Amino acid sequence: MEGRPPFPPFDLETARQKVQAAEDAWNSRDPARVCLAYTEDTEWRNRDEFLNGRAEVKAFLERKWAKELDYRLRKSLWAFTGDRIAVRFEYEWHDAAGQWYRAYGNENWEFAANGLMHKRYASINDLAIAAEARKFL
Template sequence: MNFDLDFEDTRQPLPAFTKDSAIQKVRIAEDAWNNKNPEKIATAYSLDSQWRNRDQFVKGRDEIIQFLTGKWDKELEYRLIKELWAVQDNRIAVRYVYEWHDKDGNWFRSHGNENWEFNKKGLMTQRHASINDVAILESERKFLWPLGPRPVDHPGLTDLGL
């Protein structure tokens, strides 16, 4: 796999997605975001990928890197779970939840929905994200694995009642 920011590599699985290949694509994205490497993550998006994330609009890999770097400078001890919501052809809808705390130690659980569109190379060309943050107590956290990808045996969102 090529991680050159100026090159569009092919990323499996490719559209048209089945339920199983969409679930695989969602887990790959979850693992990548939990590893928090903005440059590596950006290569999963087309060179001209367009995002709407809350009230921010991002275009292209350089802006994706800037966005993710700023996100994880603010959202500390970030842990994410994604779940497939729907799939059709080259589009996937996911719901997700992530937990994090700010620099003052205030914990949050952020609930979101994303709509994704992919090109023939399996690169995401569009990402539309709507997210709501809910303040939680540290004792209410449910995502307690060590930083990095979620362990295979850790429950997903449905199993956690989220």
């Protein structure tokens, strides 16, 4: 059976580990790697997009990182209980024209017993920034 520790139920240490693992994976900008953290039948809401299944997640991430260049993310644990974790995050990226953005958001995660994420609900807002205002160099 495929799985990804740490497994629920989470305590403070394992919730922090899960958040750090997600940050590290997303900063790889490797859709094939990142999508393996989700169940085959994962359900997502990302902004105004609704995705179902690992294949849709992989295609979404390919589109995302083709557009969001030099993407760099920071996540922090907000809350956890049982098989759920809430995080807040910020990330920066630029478009093909060189305009930089910082995105702010929150995610709610629900995990299967094998440690793979079954549900991900993300609310995200973008702010155009000057290159000199970047935090994540």
